[in-house]
Amino acid sequence: xxxxxxxxxxxxxxxxxxxxxxxxxxxxxxxxxxxxxxxxxxxxxxxxxxxxxxxxxxxxxxxxxxxxxxxxxxxxxxxxxxxxxxxxxxxxxxxxxxxxxxxxxxxxxxxxxxxxxxxxxxxxxxxxxxxxxxxxxxxxxxxxxxxxxxxxxxxxxxxxxxxxxxxxxxxxxxxxxxxxxxxxxxxxxxxxxxxxxxxxxxxxxxxxxxxxxxxxxxxxxxxxxxx
Amino acid sequence: xxxxxxxxxxxxxxxxxxxxxxxxxxxxxxxxxxxxxxxxxxxxxxxxxxxxxxxxxxxxxxxxxxxxxxxxxxxxxxxxxxxxxxxxxxxxxxxxxxxxxxxxxxxxxxxxxxxx
Numbered sequence: 001x002x003x004x005x006x007x008x009x010x011x012x013x014x015x016x017x018x019x020x021x022x023x024x025x026x027x028x029x030x031x032x033x034x035x036x037x038x039x040x041x042x043x044x045x046x047x048x049x050x051x052x053x054x055x056x057x058x059x060x061x062x063x064x065x066x067x068x069x070x071x072x073x074x075x076x077x078x079x080x081x082x083x084x085x086x087x088x089x090x091x092x093x094x095x096x097x098x099x100x101x102x103x104x105x106x107x108x109x110x111x112x113x114x115x116x117x118x119x120x121x122x123x124x125x126x127x128x129x130x131x132x133x134x135x136x137x138x139x140x141x142x143x144x145x146x147x148x149x150x151x152x153x154x155x156x157x158x159x160x161x162x163x164x165x166x167x168x169x170x171x172x173x174x175x176x177x178x179x180x181x182x183x184x185x186x187x188x189x190x191x192x193x194x195x196x197x198x199x200x201x202x203x204x205x206x207x208x209x210x211x212x213x214x215x216x217x218x219x220x221x222x223x224x225x226x227x
Numbered sequence: 228x229x230x231x232x233x234x235x236x237x238x239x240x241x242x243x244x245x246x247x248x249x250x251x252x253x254x255x256x257x258x259x260x261x262x263x264x265x266x267x268x269x270x271x272x273x274x275x276x277x278x279x280x281x282x283x284x285x286x287x288x289x290x291x292x293x294x295x296x297x298x299x300x301x302x303x304x305x306x307x308x309x310x311x312x313x314x315x316x317x318x319x320x321x322x323x324x325x326x327x328x329x330x331x332x333x334x335x336x337x338x339x340x341x342x343x
Contacts, residue, residue, distance in 0.1 A: 051299070054298060054299040055298050055299070056296070056297055056298055057297060057298075089302075090280070092299060092300070092302075093255065093276075093302045094276070095298075095299050096254070096255075096256075096295070096298060096299040096300060096301050096302065097254065097255040097256040097272065097276065097301075099297070099298040099299060100254075100256040100257070100297075100298065100301070101256050101272065103297060103298075110272075113271050113272045113273065114271070114272045114273045114276065115271060115272075115273030116273075119273065120273055120276060120277060123273075123277035124276065124277045124280040124281075125280065125284075126284070
């Protein structure tokens with residue numbers, strides 16, 4: 001960390017002299033395809049939840065608002081641990097009621113009348129005593145994202161430090177995190193930066209998932225006396 | 228007219244919903260509109276919808292989907308046999324409460340009227 005901070009200071013001092021270069025990310029077309037697939041999957045999921053084609057008549061902007069509200073409600077239901085058929089039923093019911101209200105008072109008022117969607121979701125279903133899988137998955141993704149951002153920051157620091165020092169090739173291994181490293185190499189007029197995430201990123205995500213989801217709650221649920 | 232006490236309203240909401248559903252099966256938003264028209268203008272959807280979900284989870288209401296020309300299928304609620312029994316019990320509890328409160332109020336008035 002101190003090495004990174006020192007390098008960051010050097011970066012700040014020599015920022016004006018830093019050479020700009022291109023960073024190979026290995027397969028630009030593949031990356032674009034990946035991004036397109038992810039965006040399509042997200043759009044498909046949102047549409048499947050919002051189902052705007054069921055909202056007949058009315059203004060387009062109201063359909064968007066109702067769809068957005070239903071998606072937000074669905075998100076809170078997922079964090080509450082509601083899955084499958086029950087979650088679809090609750091979503092469909094809210095969608096129907098909101099649309100009825102929208103046709104009377106408009107979408108803005110209809111959505112305002114149901115109050116905070118988090119509260120609506122949490123009040124509609126009792127809290128499960130079991131593991132919080134939804135929260136766990138969210139925490140795992142956040143931890144992974146933070147880890148990746150640190151990795152990108154490290155790669156930036158290494159690249160800028162190497163350029164400032166005029167070193168054509170650098171191979172950095174983070175001793176505290178096995179398998180994690182950054183490689184910098186001058187290539188022609190530009191440079192190439194590669195990163196190794198190692199198993200640490202998965203470990204970090206898994207630890208966050210376990211700590212938040214608390215799968216040991218399964219034991220509590222099995223030993224709980226049924227109501 | 229001033230709004231009803233929210234805590235009191237919370238206590239009778241289940242009875243109100245069971246009564247309305249027994250009179251005529253209906254869906255969430257329509258029940259809200261009926262309640263607001265019957266003297267509960269402050270009752271909002273955010274209060275009624277979770278109450279309906281809870282009553283259904285408790286087996287006091289059952290639901291069926293009815294296609295709608297204007298939008299998604301609506302979920303109509305009607306009391307189950309357990310819901311009908313609960314409605315009777317809640318009515319009796321409410322009547323008893325009203326009588327007890329009235330008795331306390333009468334006694335209070337009488338106490339205030341006693342010359343010192």
